[in-house]
Amino acid sequence: MKRKPQSSSPLNYISLALMGGIFILGIGIGIAFSSTANLSPQNFASREFLDRSAPNPEVCAQYGASAMVVNSQVYLTLNPFNVYVAQPSMEPGCVLRTNNWNVLERQKAITSQEVRECKNRMNTFGFTGRLEEDPHVQCIYQNTAEDNGFLQPGMGDLPPETERF
Numbered sequence: 420m421k422r423k424p425q426s427s428s429p430l431n432y433i434s435l436a437l438m439g440g441i442f443i444l445g446i447g448i449g450i451a452f453s454s455t456a457n458l459s460p461q462n463f464a465s466r467e468f469l470d471r472s473a474p475n476p477e478v479c480a481q482y483g484a485s486a487m488v489v490n491s492q493v494y495l496t497l498n499p500f501n502v503y504v505a506q507p508s509m510e511p512g513c514v515l516r517t518n519n520w521n522v523l524e525r526q527k528a529i530t531s532q533e534v535r536e537c538k539n540r541m542n543t544f545g546f547t548g549r550l551e552e553d554p555h556v557q558c559i560y561q562n563t564a565e566d567n568g569f570l571q572p573g574m575g576d577l578p579p580e581t582e583r584f
Contacts, residue, residue: 472511474549482519488512488547512547514559526550533558 473485537558
């Protein structure tokens with residue numbers, strides 16, 4: 420017995436076209452939402468905004484990375500034991516790679532003694548404020564990616580340029 424070839428119903432083509440249209444519309448709406456980022460000081464929506472806000476953005480880009488510096492104070496009482504945290508303040512800053520500390524030395528922002536002390540602790544320098552004015556420079560400790568609880572296995576690797584300090 421011979422089987423008759425099944426004919427495709429116009430209804431199947433219409434539903435397929437409708438589903439394809441909905442899919443394309445969804446992609447278009449997603450692109451529209453993601454490209455309307457609000458780049459105001461209240462919303463750090465992009466790395467570029469942070470880079471532009473950094474003190475000496477050209478120095479940060481060439482010799483290190485721009486950063487958000489969070490200053491906060493913690494008060495600890497022992498009897499009774501309590502911990503109080505003050506409202507943090509945020510300001511743009513810059514972290515320099517260890518082989519670029521001479522930028523700070525040329526600006527007389529750090530001394531050779533401070534370089535030796537920071538190098539002995541295997542740290543690096545970060546600063547806030549413009550280098551030409553009166554920057555606040557500190558020897559800072561780098562937390563490695565292995566210690567970062569936000570990076571879960573399987574979430575992908577960081578770009579290699581983020582680890583050159």
